[in-house]
Amino acid sequence: MKRSAIALLAGSLLAVSFAAIAGPGGIEGVEKQPVNFSAIAMFMIFVIATLGITKWAAAQTKSTADFYTAGGGITGFQNGLAIAGDYMSAATLLGLTSMVYFKGFDGFIYAVxxxxxxxxxxxxxxxxxxxLGKFTFADIASYRLDQNRIRTFAAVGSLTVVCFYLIVQMVGAGQLIQLLFGLEYNYAVVVVGVLMMVYVTFGGMTATTWVQIIKACLLLGGGITLMLLTLSKxxxxxxxxxxxxxxxxxxxxxxxxxxxxxADPISAFSLSLGLVFGTAGLPHIMMRFFTVPNAKEARKSxxxxxxxxxxFFLVTIILGAGAITIVGTNPSFFEGGQVGGKLIGGGNMPVMHLAKAVGGDIFLGFLSAVAFATILAVVSGLALAGASAISHDLYARVIKKGQASSSDELRVTRFASVGLGITAIALGIAFKDQNVLFLVALAFGVASSVNFPVLILSMYWKGLTTRGALWGGIAGLVSSVGLVVLSPAVWVKVLGNAKPIFPYDHPAIISMTLAFFVTWLMSVTDKSARAxxxxxxxxxxxxxxxxxxxxAGAHDH
Amino acid sequence: MSQSSVQAKIRSNPKFAELVAKRTRFAIVLSFVVLVPYYTFMFLVSMHPQIFAAKLSEGGVLTIGWPIAALLVIGGWLLTGVYVSRANGEFDRLNQEILKEAHK
Structure with missing residues (x-):
């Protein structure tokens, strides 16, 4: 049944892509590019290969441990590649190169x-x-604290980060694919959402891991090739x-x-706090540590x-700097042929134009396909993390108190993956044409101010209590979301007010400090027997x- | 043998105290080796950006900022290698001994 379902989905995807090619609107919109057949062909090869892997992975996925952690049988090297695949998004490739292209050294600081x-x-x-963990980060946060409240709160924290990040990726996917492939925005969002559902629902962590590994190799290989071609010039x-x-x-x-x-030291400090410690609070990244058999392999990963x-970051810096000359002086990459004017396709395009300039249409097609594959891999990791928060934390532990059968839990997690896929498609379409950069600040703000404090304190501080974790988490959530809303990115750019109430785009300097302080205060004053x-x-x-x-051992079944 | 008696044995084994002390100190020292230069760099970038304008070589365009930033990335990676080699070697051997002695 699974096999035919996958075949059916693959077929409908092909139909969707061809409908998009044949469909109307090939030239509407200024930013839309002509349909890029070599890019689509190369992307189809990636899709067929990964669907094949998904079919194989589906046969291996029998227990909940298989689904959430690939049975814990991933090696440190494989997991290292997969983590890199999870972390290096298309936004990193396009965003960092364009930052170096426009701002030079500032882009390098950002990468650091x-x-x-x-x-x-x-x-x-x-x-x-x-x-300490088995399947999710909530396993650790709630290890010795109240199972219902802390696990629920940790799951909500994970889902919040996952949703913000998913919207960013979906909107990015729509815009990028419209640009690179010449497909309609909505088709692109649907293709990404449906493929993500297929990988996660059928192949679980095994399929997701291999999609990440392949994508990481393609992205690194593509980036290095492009760097060599650039240096040769x-x-x-x-x-x-x-x-x-x-x-x-x-x-x-x-x-x-x-x-x-x-230039503003407080702003720079807040940004770096959010990025450094937010990374440690990203649920889809933390989940990857449970896929290896032991601590030794976790360190190696x-x-x-x-x-x-x-x-990869060092390569993107060279690419951005190379693009300044190769793209920046070539009139064919500017609208109306005016050097120094608006780049064709917008400000995120330098690396793509560079690929075309030094590698021709075929290489541009390859890099476009890699960018699409990259988005797909990142959203799959996110969806898996979100689905496990719903099925393992909320359903199996909180609602069923650990009494759910493995098959029931698997069914719930598959429904959750499909639900998240549909939500992601709907949000991706709803946020079309919105400036979603503030969602990155939100995702990292919540990760650093809600997930990270409870994670680090539960592991390192004996005095942490349920009351402290709960109040600290709420303080972190309310302050990080509240401050982003009052920041320039939302208060001025989205809501159209003249002046921001909170001057910095990244809230971590206040919200993370507050979360730690409230957690500490409400823990030390907690004199209950439970504490x-x-x-x-x-x-x-x-x-x-x-x-x-x-x-938790390598094999749970 | 019950889980709690194994734990009590681990707790009373002086090797456990040694492992935890050594590994914790190593991790904290390495964290400082990464974070102190990084935050110094961030502080100087925003407060005294002009010091990064010094040229690497006479007549060249590369400033010292670029190799410093690259060093933060490469150095950070090399330090993960330093940690992993000691943790997966020396510390893990000690850990295995502790677990073995606790199950005796």
């Missing part, structure tokens, strides 16, 4: 901020996460590349030094992931966190 959380995750979180000299970039850029030598982006992510019991239970949790004694 996105990177630096990884070593910290390894030193402070990775092995304890692996030793500058006689293989990085010095020449930058010298030409300074010559070509209208800001001249200013692109080589820090500019306006980080972060080592490999950090290497791949760092390498005493929770402190007592820390001992057992501590030994397990340190030694892995009693940690």
């Amino acid at each position: 901020c996105f990177f630096i959380g990884w070593p910290i995750i390894l030193f402070l979180i990775a092995e304890r996460l692996r030793n 500058f006689g293989w000299s990085v010095d020449t590349l930058f010298a030409k970039a300074v010559e070509s850029h209208k800001a001249g030598e200013k692109i080589m030094v820090p500019g306006s982006l980080m 972060v080592f490999y992931a950090t290497g791949f992510i760092g390498l 005493a019991k929770e402190a007592e239970a820390y001992e057992e949790q501590y030994i397990r966190a340190q030694t892995g004694l009693g940690a």
Whole structure:
């Protein structure tokens, strides 16, 4: 039945793409590009290959452990690639290169901020996460605290981050695919949503992991190839590349030094807090640590992931700097052929134009297909994390008090994946043409102010109580969402007010501090009998966190 | 043997105290080695951006900011390697001994 369902879905997807090609509106809208057949062909190869993997993964997925964690049988190297695949989104490739293209060195600073959380995750979180958790981050947050309230709250925190991030990815997918493939926005959103549902519903973590791995290899391979092609245009000299970039850029030598982006120290600090510690609070990233058999492999995964992510960031910096000369001086990439005017397709396009300039239409098609695959992989990871929060945390643990049968839980998780897919499609269409950048601030704000404090304190602080975790979580949630609403990105740009009430786009400096403070205050003043019991239970949790004694095994069936 | 007696044995094993102390200190030291240069960098970038304007070589365009930023990324990665090699070697051996002795 599964096989025929997948075949049917694959067929309908093909139909959707062809309908999009044949459909009307090929030239409407200024930003729309002509239909790119080589890109679509290469993307179809990716889709067929990943659907084949999904079919294989579906046969392996028998228990809940298979579904949530691929049975815990992923190696450290594979998981490292998959984590990198989860973290390197299409927005990273397009956004970072375009930032370097326009702002020079400021783009590099941004990349460093996105990177630096990884070593910290390894030193402070990775092995304890692996030793204590089973399927979700709520397993750890609620390890010795009240199962109903803390688990519910942690699940809500996960779902909030997942939803904000999903909207960003869906809207990005729609815009990008419209640009690169010449497909209608709505078709693109539906294709992404449906494929994501197929991968997650049938293939669970096994399929999602392999989609991530393939995508990470394609993205790294594509990026490095493009970098080599670019360097060959500058006689293989990085010095020449930058010298030409300074010559070509209208800001001249200013692109080589820090500019306006980080000029306000408080704003820069708030941004870096949110990015560094928010990364450690992303539910789809944390979930990946449960797919490896033990703490040893968990550590190795972060080592490999950090290497791949760092390498990718350094490659994007070179690409952005190379594009300044190659794209920035070529009239064919500007609207009306006016160099220095508006880039064809918008401000996120430098790396795509670069691909066309140095690799021709075929390479542009390849990179477009990679970008599409990238979005698909990231949304699949998000959907899986969201579905497990619903089925494992809310359904099996809170509603059924741990009495749900494995088959019931699997059924719920599949319904949840389909539900999330439909929600993602609906939100993607609803947010069409909206500026969704503030949702990134929201996702990282909530991750750093709601998920991260309860996670780190539950692992490191004996004194944490249910009351403290709950009040601290609420303080973090209300302040992070509230401050983003009052920030320039929403209060001014979305709601149209003249001046923001809160001056910074990223709330972490206030909301994360507040969350930690309230958690501490409400914990130390908690003199209830339950609080005493929770402190007592820390001992057992501590030994397990340190030694892995009693940690969830590799195979649960 | 009950789980709690295994735990009591681990707790009273001096090797456990040694493992936790060593590993915790190592993790905290490495975190500082990553975070102190990073936040110093962020502070200088926003307060004294002009120091990053110094040229790498006479007549070139590359400023010292670029290799410093690259070093933060590459150094951060190398430090994960340092942690993993010690944690997966020395610390894990100690951990195995502790678990073995507790189950005796």
